Amino acid sequence: MSRTAFRIPAPPEVVVAPARLLGQVVRALGHRFPPSDRLFTQMHNVGNNSAVFISVTLGFLGLILVYQGCVQTLKVLPDLSGVGAAFIFAMVRTFGPTITGMMIATRVGAGIAAEIGSMTVTDQIEAMKVANSDPVSYILGPRFVSCVVMTPILWVFGTLVGVLFGYLMGHWRFGIATQTFLDLGLVSYHDVVIGFLKALSYGIVIPVLAADAGFKARGGSEGVGWATTTAVVNASFAVIVLDFVISTLSFLLGY
Amino acid sequence: MEAAAELLDIRKELSGTRVLDGATLSLAAGRIHALVGPGGSGKTLILKTLCTLLPPDSGQVVLFGEPVDFLAPEGLRRTRARIGVQFQNLALFDFLSVRDNVAFPLEADASAAPPQDVERRVLAILDAVRLPGAAALEIQSLSGGMQRRVAIARAAVSDADFLVFDDPSGGLDPVTTSRIFALISEIQARRRCTVVIASHDIDRLARVCEDFHVVEGGRVIFSGTLAEGRNHADPRVRTFLDVTDART
Numbered sequence: 001m002s003r004t005a006f007r008i009p010a011p012p013e014v015v016v017a018p019a020r021l022l023g024q025v026v027r028a029l030g031h032r033f034p035p036s037d038r039l040f041t042q043m044h045n046v047g048n049n050s051a052v053f054i055s056v057t058l059g060f061l062g063l064i065l066v067y068q069g070c071v072q073t074l075k076v077l078p079d080l081s082g083v084g085a086a087f088i089f090a091m092v093r094t095f096g097p098t099i100t101g102m103m104i105a106t107r108v109g110a111g112i113a114a115e116i117g118s119m120t121v122t123d124q125i126e127a128m129k130v131a132n133s134d135p136v137s138y139i140l141g142p143r144f145v146s147c148v149v150m151t152p153i154l155w156v157f158g159t160l161v162g163v164l165f166g167y168l169m170g171h172w173r174f175g176i177a178t179q180t181f182l183d184l185g186l187v188s189y190h191d192v193v194i195g196f197l198k199a200l201s202y203g204i205v206i207p208v209l210a211a212d213a214g215f216k217a218r219g220g221s222e223g224v225g226w227a228t229t230t231a232v233v234n235a236s237f238a239v240i241v242l243d244f245v246i247s248t249l250s251f252l253l254g255y
Numbered sequence: 256m257e258a259a260a261e262l263l264d265i266r267k268e269l270s271g272t273r274v275l276d277g278a279t280l281s282l283a284a285g286r287i288h289a290l291v292g293p294g295g296s297g298k299t300l301i302l303k304t305l306c307t308l309l310p311p312d313s314g315q316v317v318l319f320g321e322p323v324d325f326l327a328p329e330g331l332r333r334t335r336a337r338i339g340v341q342f343q344n345l346a347l348f349d350f351l352s353v354r355d356n357v358a359f360p361l362e363a364d365a366s367a368a369p370p371q372d373v374e375r376r377v378l379a380i381l382d383a384v385r386l387p388g389a390a391a392l393e394i395q396s397l398s399g400g401m402q403r404r405v406a407i408a409r410a411a412v413s414d415a416d417f418l419v420f421d422d423p424s425g426g427l428d429p430v431t432t433s434r435i436f437a438l439i440s441e442i443q444a445r446r447r448c449t450v451v452i453a454s455h456d457i458d459r460l461a462r463v464c465e466d467f468h469v470v471e472g473g474r475v476i477f478s479g480t481l482a483e484g485r486n487h488a489d490p491r492v493r494t495f496l497d498v499t500d501a502r503t
Contacts, residue, residue: 123346126308127409130340132332133363 014234018205018212021136025144025208028137034145042146046108050154054103058158061099062091062166070174080174084181087166093191094198096159098243101202103158104151105235109210112143113231116214117224125215140211144204151203152196159195190255194246201242209234258317259284259417259449260305262475265314267300274300275311276473282451282466287443289460290453291495292470298453299343301470302421305451306340307331319416336364339415343422343453345406347394354390357381357408380408384438400431407435411442418442420452424459432456436463457496469495 010016069083116139119125128135163182170176210231217227260282267275275297282288282305290298303309304316310325317323319337324330339360347356354377361373368376381387384404394402403423410418420439424432436456440463443450454460460467467484469477469492477484477492484496 119348122344123342124348126303127340127342127346127348127359128363130306130308130335130338131360131363132335133359138363 058162062162097198117217117227155199289464
């Protein structure tokens, strides 16, 4: 009777290809860092151009969370003093980085995929290769660095906006005192680190997944549409999975 | 005569379809070659294989006397430094100006020319393609004919030994087409480089090309002079070469 050896299943292509691309871009950046003008253009695109979008989204999220938190709390307790601290804790640790990541996945990820996809289907990528320019370094390099730098900054910015709007709701609609609402008692140094790690990891995976979809675009406008949709779906899914993985790991490690 | 580029029994499948089916081609150095054939016959894929952009499933690509190893980045880099390409759909970088597009092959390579040399070459080639003063313009602001000339300028700006033009006159008026073919001929005469032009415009190809290669069904079915092709036993070769302005 033959014995079947246990084999670890090979990871799916949807994981392997972006991982390979991540390795390529890190190597390319080590070899040649993008020039400052192209880097600042991309940072402006990722950061400044996303700021309003993220402010509005996290602002509304803050309003909704505090409103619902207060309404539900009042059903069982006449005391709203813990709402602000719990809300700020949730914003710093989970909602701030993850909703920021989702918004960057949709706005920036879609943009990167459409841009690279359009270059792929119009042979611009091949024109770069034949000119001895590395498309991963030239196109993805500045976008990758910009996302890695700007996502944590947008996390801080978005979280502050969300907390501000949550405070406005709690203070003006439910009468929670400023000092009571803006209570940082539940937020520890570890929560800030975990929020930062989440934002950083989103900043790493979003441009890579988007670029991977863009480089795989085939055909014409249909291929660009496919790349854009794939980038948004994969990047959004990756944000949720990373949120879960980092949260679970931090829980298991006691943070 | 020594061959600048050779394809030996190249086979390639894309999405389950055999697109190159034993293509064999030899391009003699220092001459202008025409690659003709009906639409979808594999001309562009043959050109991309010659430019080292399309690794074959089997067969060998020999450029400048050396077999191309598609898995050796350093070798590919050295080979590509000797090739200039004008793509069928131009492939101009729409986020760069005319000057930056034309200078791209010079500036992208790690062994780039000094900045003064780059400027001199860019201005000279823009002058040659009759686009003086267009350096600062954005690509989107140019007409189709001007964009095609920018693409030709980008292909020819470096001192490439092998120039590839895929449909250089596509969609252009007869006057601009004649100018573009004359320009390619002029560049070749000055540098004595090897040129291959894929086009349906047999009339104009006949004025500048010395050798003709007919592609059909992913393979090269004829190589020789135009006169030989017009007297060839294969009716497909005769049909394609024995017409004026054989557009398909």
